[in-house]
Amino acid sequence: MADAKLIDGKAFAGGLRQRVGAGVADLIAKGGPKPGLATVLVGADPASQVYVRSKGKLAVELGMASFDHQLPENTTEAELLAVVAQLNADPTVNGILVQLPLPRHIDTAKVLIAIDPAKDVDGFHPVNVGRLGSIAPGAPLDFPVPCTPLGVSMLLQDALGSLSGLNAVIVGRSNLVGRPVAQLLLRADCTVTITHSRTRDLPAVCRQADILVVAIGKTEFVKGGWIKPGAAVVDVGINRIPTPEGKSRLVGDVAFAEAQKVAGYVTPVPGGVGPMTVACLMYNTLQATRRVAGLPFVAV
Numbered sequence: 001m002a003d004a005k006l007i008d009g010k011a012f013a014g015g016l017r018q019r020v021g022a023g024v025a026d027l028i029a030k031g032g033p034k035p036g037l038a039t040v041l042v043g044a045d046p047a048s049q050v051y052v053r054s055k056g057k058l059a060v061e062l063g064m065a066s067f068d069h070q071l072p073e074n075t076t077e078a079e080l081l082a083v084v085a086q087l088n089a090d091p092t093v094n095g096i097l098v099q100l101p102l103p104r105h106i107d108t109a110k111v112l113i114a115i116d117p118a119k120d121v122d123g124f125h126p127v128n129v130g131r132l133g134s135i136a137p138g139a140p141l142d143f144p145v146p147c148t149p150l151g152v153s154m155l156l157q158d159a160l161g162s163l164s165g166l167n168a169v170i171v172g173r174s175n176l177v178g179r180p181v182a183q184l185l186l187r188a189d190c191t192v193t194i195t196h197s198r199t200r201d202l203p204a205v206c207r208q209a210d211i212l213v214v215a216i217g218k219t220e221f222v223k224g225g226w227i228k229p230g231a232a233v234v235d236v237g238i239n240r241i242p243t244p245e246g247k248s249r250l251v252g253d254v255a256f257a258e259a260q261k262v263a264g265y266v267t268p269v270p271g272g273v274g275p276m277t278v279a280c281l282m283y284n285t286l287q288a289t290r291r292v293a294g295l296p297f298v299a300v
């Protein structure tokens with residue numbers, strides 16, 4: 001079989017960013033508010049610092065205001081909740097992202113439920129989780145939806161067109177990725193199977209998949225022999241591995257070279273899902289701002 005088509009997430013994300021930027025300009029031109037995105041990072045994890053900084057930079061590039069809050073590792077839960085309350089009350093802030101994971105002494109669920117659901121641009125608040133979990137097939141996504149899953153579903157719809165009736169297998173059941181991916185593919189009329197570390201004969205389950213989405217955090221875990229010929233494979237994993245030169249590079253959860261020989265479509269790491277996550281955060285921030293301005297929902 002010919003090599004798989006590469007799903008170019010970086011290119012698609014570039015287009016989405018451009019459309020969001022145009023949406024921001026249009027909103028402001030019509031006298032609407034300037035979208036504002038607040039990011040909150042607790043602790044000094046270098047990778048997280050890089051991500052949060054790049055989110056702020058992109059927001060400004062797209063015409064939004066960016067507010068970055070860097071709190072020390074020893075911040076108490078009460079202090080973090082006070083920052084969230086202040087951002088909830090600030091009318092210039094339309095989107096709030098609290099970078100995860102939080103230090104162990106902070107109860108993540110308590111922080112996420114404290115964010116105003118209307119400003120929850122990660123889609124992690126239980127109200128938004130519930131909206132996604134009870135959505136009717138094909139109904140509009142007119143509330144905040146988790147960024148990585150939204151990006152995954154956009155890439156699949158762009159590559160395949162209608163997903164109706166396709167067998168989708170998700171590897172990983174986290175609240176951040178696996179579960180919301182499953183909800184979005186169910187909304188798109190896929191037949192969805194969610195798998196995890198207790199799944200029996202995972203390779204055999206994966207081989208049933210027309211769409212295989214992998215989000216486990218294990219370097220090149222899914223092998224070529226697990227993939228149905230012609231399937232669309234979306235690799236969400238971000239694993240940093242050392243190179244012989246003493247540097248590091250990113251690899252996914254799928255053995256990419258093997259997958260390319262079997263799959264019909266495959267996303268690379270880097271340049272696949274990652275850039276979509278950040279673009280969808282901008283999309284969610286624009287949409288949250290349009291909603292507070294009382295404007296109707298339009299997908300961009």
Ligand SMILES: NC(=O)C1=CN([C@@H]2O[C@H](COP(=O)(O)OP(=O)(O)OC[C@H]3O[C@@H](n4cnc5c(N)ncnc54)[C@H](OP(=O)(O)O)[C@@H]3O)[C@@H](O)[C@H]2O)C=CC1
Nearest residue numbers: 148172173174177196197215216217236237238273274277
């Ligand atoms: N590209 C992007 O924008 C993003 C990438 N990521 C990346 O995606 C990956 C997953 O992230 P996240 O969902 O937060 O991870 P979690 O660690 O929260 O969840 C991992 C999931 O994988 C499952 N799992 C682990 N080992 C196996 C195994 N051997 N067989 C089957 N299932 C297994 C776990 O199962 P169980 O529940 O049974 O423990 C769990 O459900 C990571 O590499 C992360 O860095 C995350 C967010 C955004």
Ligand SMILES: Nc1nc(=O)c2c([nH]1)NC[C@@H]1CN(c3ccc(C(=O)N[C@@H](CCC(=O)O)C(=O)O)cc3)C=[N+]21
Nearest residue numbers: 098099100101122147238270271272273274275277278
């Ligand atoms: N509240 C919260 N929301 C998140 O969305 C969130 C989070 N916390 N914590 C961490 C994870 C991880 N995540 C990524 C975002 C972008 C890339 C990304 O842009 N990746 C590039 C590579 C970037 C590089 O080279 O380092 C790519 O795959 O091409 C990856 C991973 C968002 N997360």
Ligand SMILES: [Mg+2]
Nearest residue numbers: 103104106108
């Ligand atoms: Mg915690």
